[in-house]
Amino acid sequence: MKTIQIDTYRTARINAIIQQRQRFSSRIERDKANLSACKLALLNLSQHQSEFLARGVDATSAQRLGEINFEVINQIDGVLGLLEKLRYRCTRSTINIAVVGYARQGKSLLLQSLTGLNNKVIPDGSEGYCTGTLSKIVHQPGLKSAVAKVHFYSSNEFSLQVLAPYYETLGLATKSITVEEFALTPPPGLPLDKKNSEFDKARYGHLRRDYYSNIAKYRHLLGSPPIEIAEENIPQYVTQDSLDQSGNKIVNYLAVKDCVISCSFPHEDIGQISLLDLPGLGDTNLIEAERLIKILSEEADLILFVRRPEANAVWGEAYLKLYQIARDALSDFPLSKCSFMILNRSKHGAEGGDNGYRCQKLQAELKETPIRVAQCIIADCSNSQEAFAEVLEPILDYLAENVESIESEYGRSCQKQLDALYHNISTELDKASGALAKYGDGDLLFEQLFDRFWRRLTNDLENLLAELKENRDSLDSDFAQQVENAIQQCRTDTGIPATKEEIAERRHLFGSYNSAYNEFLHEIRTNFLGHFLSLDKAMQISLENRKDLVIKILKSYLGELGNAQEIDFLQIIYNLLPDNANNLKMGFQKLYEFDVSHAGRVIRLLRVNIDKLKPDTNSFLLSPAKQFPEEVTSELNIEEQILCTLQKLHQEAADKSETALHRILCEPSADAYFMLEEFVDRVLRAKDVQLEWRIFLRKECYQVWSEFRQIEQRVQQQLIWRTLVERAKEVNGLLVR
Structure with missing residues (x-):
């Protein structure tokens, strides 16, 4: 085949552009490295964010951490993929021209004409879709015959x-x-x-x-x-x-x-040009359609759409779809700047002979379609001379004039996404900067914890006070049971002599019924009261149970200070309170000292009901002649009367005591209410008492709140977080340099 001479200056320019594009790849590598470093920094931040939220931080920090959107990492992956494609373009040693078209439109004929290869290497069968896989045809001057390197899946x-x-x-x-x-x-x-x-x-x-x-x-x-x-x-x-x-x-x-x-193209010194032969479109082979999109987006610098206008040809749906596939592959890059439409003129075609008129008609109508290309060329693709003069040479001229602007367009498109990504990352990093600003701040931490303490303590004590108030007129069930047990035991174990013989023996011992009777009164009275001695303690136990409810609330909010036993807790807190915490000290002291057992409250109540069991107030046998009828003369009758009288007096004392005790069954509930009301007034409602709590808890904060025991760790974590944020900001800043 005859070699065709072309413009060597143009060839040198194209080769120089390729070298310049390859130098641009170093900037892309830098951007990729910076972006990868930024991704790593954000991943570290994201991991620490998850750890902080899982471990538990204060509400403000948790909210601020939760507002950081690390979905921006996925955006980085997308831009990294774009940069890799751009890097691949820039490191190629050739300018690639992809030839795209439906089957039997002249695509293979054009490639044969431009490369000098025969129809065995570039098949153009009249039936079916002959090209089975992607072929990249590279111009290598001086080769006698073509050679190929085949890559397998x-x-x-x-x-x-x-x-x-x-x-x-x-x-x-x-x-x-x-x-x-x-x-x-x-x-x-x-x-x-x-x-x-x-x-x-x-x-x-x-x-x-x-x-x-x-x-x-x-x-x-x-x-x-x-x-x-x-x-x-x-x-x-x-x-x-x-x-x-x-x-x-x-x-x-x-x-x-x-x-x-x-192979050696028939045109000398055309520069580092390669042609991409894609399988014919219109085939339903799914894989090659997907491959086309990938090739166009990653491999092609220029796209040639080849069409042979048939009879009654129009720009129908099939060709609009073909253009759409290519436009989708190139994303937001304007396809019009890097594509040509080649209308294949066949002068002796099987369908209607010369189709030159149809070519001109479609060329004129192209501007009325959504298809936009740099040029629309009419040429006989089967004629090597015409293919070169009408197709390749104008394309090479266009590349020489426009390849720099095309590459710049790719670069601007990529830089636009880099800039948008930079701003998105900056927005999230600004959030991250302030997320833990107060996390290691002891003063802020105290205010937050004290506010929570005050709200919960106030709520719990007021709820308990409301409950005791509602039940202050209700009997205390535990105390009521103790009272019933004591009364029953009192009625069962009376201390009264069981027989008249015991009375007789006691009379003989003292030599007088009066003395024996008085002695029995002392014994019965003391035995009677002995059954009720435990009720003061029972009343105090009931009160202590109410104290324990208060102590349980206090201990739940005072951390390690709550480890003391309940019996010592109130006294321990009292001793820890500052000397000038007058309201708090008084409140804890009164609660600690509140007691009913030492006052002998129950026994005092009962003694007014057992006066007749005292000899001084009951002279039943002091004047026997006045008490007994004259016919009562035997000692036996006197002993029966003494026994009857003792039983009657005991019954009367027991009945009066039961009535009196039933009146105080509600007193433990009332005492508990007034005890707690006094305590709540002192520790919650007194003037300046909240300040007293603040002073006390600030001094004991490390004992009360575990967060303060972790404050040093918080400071370290805050420092690590700040370092990670600054590192991310640093590498993010490199994206715009």
Whole structure:
């Protein structure tokens, strides 16, 4: 093939741009490193945030920590992916031109014309979709014949990149399938909701007919190292229509990830240019459609859309969809700056001969569609001279003039996202800066803890006081039971002589019935009162139980100060109170000293009811002649009268005592209420008493609150947090330098 001379100055410019782009990669590497360092710093902050919240911090710090949104880390991952794509673009040694089009539109003819390769290497079969895999055609001056390097899928790549999209899209499985599983088990049938879709049925046909039925033929290639092959062997790996010597179809292309073909283009000194040959669109092969998006976004610098206008051609849905796929692949980058539309003129086409008029018609109508390209060119793709003069040379001129601005556009797009990310990170780091500002502040901590202490103590004591007030006129059940037990024991164990003989013996002992009678009164009286001596203690126990309720509340809020036994607790707190805490000291002293047992309250009440059991107030036998009728002359009758009188006096004393005791069954409840009311007034309501609590608790804060025992640890944690925030701010600042 005749070599065509072109503008070497333009070639030098293109090569210089590639070198300049490669130098730009160092900045991208720096940005990636800074962004990765920023991500690590944010991950450390996020981990510490979780630990703080799990461990428990004060409410203010918890709220501020919770407001920090570390979802920004996911944004970093997205920008890192973008930077990696940009880095890959900048480190490439070629400017890549992707040729895209539907089958039988002239895409392969254009590639043949530009590269000098024949239709065996770049198939252009009249039926079906001949190109089976991605081919990258690299210009390497001086080669006599083409050579290729073939890369194969690994088993894992094949499973994830080839099989999984089919199974997921067609709804065949809920999990990834391995190559081994695929080889042993045919794909399940299409779900009911897919069976009416011709497109899904066609995809399913690819999976079952091509990949599954032929797996024994290509499976051995999965995971193989790259191989280098001569020109005559290239069709065996890149086309769908190659046959072996026995006439069987060769399906090696199913295992091929990509193929890099090196050859000497028929145009000298065009610079470091490579052409990307993508499988023809319109095929229902899902994998190649996905591959197209990936290639366009990562590999291509310029895109050539190739179309051969047929009879009655219009810019219909298929071509708008093709453009949309490419635009989606390039995201927010304007496709119009890096794409050309090539209308393939066929002068002797099978359908209507020369289609030049249809080409001109579509060229004129293009501006009325959403498709926007840098230029729309009409050329005969099968003619090498015309393909060069009308397609390649204008494209190279355009690249020489615009590749810098295109690369700058990519850079600006990336920098725009970097700037947005920087501001998002800065916003969250500003929140982080103040999150623990007061966490190690002892004064603030005391105020927060004291406020909680005061609210809870006040609430609990007032609730207890309200409960005692409601029940102050109710009998104390424990005390009532003790009273009933004492009365019953008093009536059972009277101390009265059981028989007249005992009275007679006592008379003989003293020589007088009067003396014996008086002696019995003393014994019965003291025995009577002895049954009730425990009631003062029972009343005090009831009161102590109420004191314990107060002590339980106090101990629950006084930390380690509450470790003292209840019997000592009030006295211990009293001794710890500052001397000038007059209200508190008085309140604790009165509560501690409040006592009823020492006053002999019950016995004092009973003694007024047992006067007749005293000899001085009952002279029953002092004048026998006045007490007994004359006919009573025997000693036996006197003894019966004494026994009867003693029983009557005891019964009367017991009845009066029971009545009196029943009147005081509610007194323990009333005493408890007034005792607590006095205490609450002193420790909660007295003037300046809250200040007295503050002074006392500030002095004892390390004993009362565990948070104060952790204050040093808090300070260290606060320092670590501040260091992490400053580190994150430092590396985040590098993103805008």
